[in-house]
Amino acid sequence: MASRVDLHLHTTCSDGLKSPEDIIKEVKRKNLTAFAITDHDSIKGFLEARDLLGENDPELVPGLELSCSSVNGDLHILAYLFDPDSEALKSALEEFRIRRNQRGYSMVKRLNEMGIEISYEDVLEAAGTAAVGRPHVAEALARRKAVPSYNDAFQKYIGDGRPAYVPKQNFTPREAINMIHKAGGLAVLAHPMVSYAHERIEELVGLGLDGIEALHPDHKQAECDRLKVTARRFRLVWTGGSDYHGRGNRTGSVGSEKVPIDCLDEMKARVSQKRGSD
Ligand SMILES: [Zn+2]
Numbered sequence: 001m002a003s004r005v006d007l008h009l010h011t012t013c014s015d016g017l018k019s020p021e022d023i024i025k026e027v028k029r030k031n032l033t034a035f036a037i038t039d040h041d042s043i044k045g046f047l048e049a050r051d052l053l054g055e056n057d058p059e060l061v062p063g064l065e066l067s068c069s070s071v072n073g074d075l076h077i078l079a080y081l082f083d084p085d086s087e088a089l090k091s092a093l094e095e096f097r098i099r100r101n102q103r104g105y106s107m108v109k110r111l112n113e114m115g116i117e118i119s120y121e122d123v124l125e126a127a128g129t130a131a132v133g134r135p136h137v138a139e140a141l142a143r144r145k146a147v148p149s150y151n152d153a154f155q156k157y158i159g160d161g162r163p164a165y166v167p168k169q170n171f172t173p174r175e176a177i178n179m180i181h182k183a184g185g186l187a188v189l190a191h192p193m194v195s196y197a198h199e200r201i202e203e204l205v206g207l208g209l210d211g212i213e214a215l216h217p218d219h220k221q222a223e224c225d226r227l228k229v230t231a232r233r234f235r236l237v238w239t240g241g242s243d244y245h246g247r248g249n250r251t252g253s254v255g256s257e258k259v260p261i262d263c264l265d266e267m268k269a270r271v272s273q274k275r276g277s278d
């Protein structure tokens with residue numbers, strides 16, 4: 001069988017249900033040659049996995065999935081093959097973590113002002129090792145029995161436009177792409193067929209985008225084929241992965257997208273070409 005890779009996997013360090021250790025087990029079971037842990041806005045899972053791997057294990061590719069917002073909407077940008085020790089990367093992720101915590105704290109404050117008893121500690125407990133987000137506020141509210149269920153928390157209090165909602169302060173695509181380049185990595189548009197992100201490829205190419213994720217469980221076969229053509233037209237690399245979160249059937253399973261090792265080889269060639277031309 002030809003060598004395969006999976007370049008899009010989540011762990012408990014963001015919103016996945018599997019630990020980095022479990023992901024490694026799964027990657028080995030599926031006989032993948034290489035894999036990338038791409039947690040949302042954090043490289044903690046990547047660092048943990050790196051410490052667990054031995055010489056003959058599958059190759060772990062540095063990865064990360066950044067949440068981006070701008071007036072044109074939200075999208076996700078994947079970062080690959082960056083230097084994990086880059087100061088630009090470390091400080092950007094730290095700032096992101098602070099912004100997320102501040103947002104969680106502001107939501108708790110609003111809820112308290114509305115007379116709901118919930119503390120920021122409750123939210124941190126719900127978050128565990130993950131970066132604080134709305135799901136953890138919802139879980140804390142449900143645990144405190146302030147709402148009948150997790151979904152009610154969104155509907156009544158923290159969903160978009162609800163009374164305790166506080167907007168996200170994400171990086172813009174421009175900031176994300178610049179940061180990834182400073183860290184020596186490649187910026188790849190995640191799942192372009194989700195939320196109409198594919199309509200923004202040209203705009204993102206103008207900002208320095210290096211690639212697009214063509215293979216993803218949410219893409220139909222014809223869409224995958226079209227995205228590969230688009231990648232060639234804009235001289236981008238194309239990538240793919242299962243976006244595995246370990247939850248139900250929401251996305252694929254580890255290795256479910258047939259991504260050949262050539263993809264990773266092309267990404268590496270592009271990185272060395274860029275570093276050489278700096
Ligand atoms: Zn995503």
Ligand SMILES: [Zn+2]
Pocket residue numbers: 008010038065243
């Ligand atoms: Zn993802």
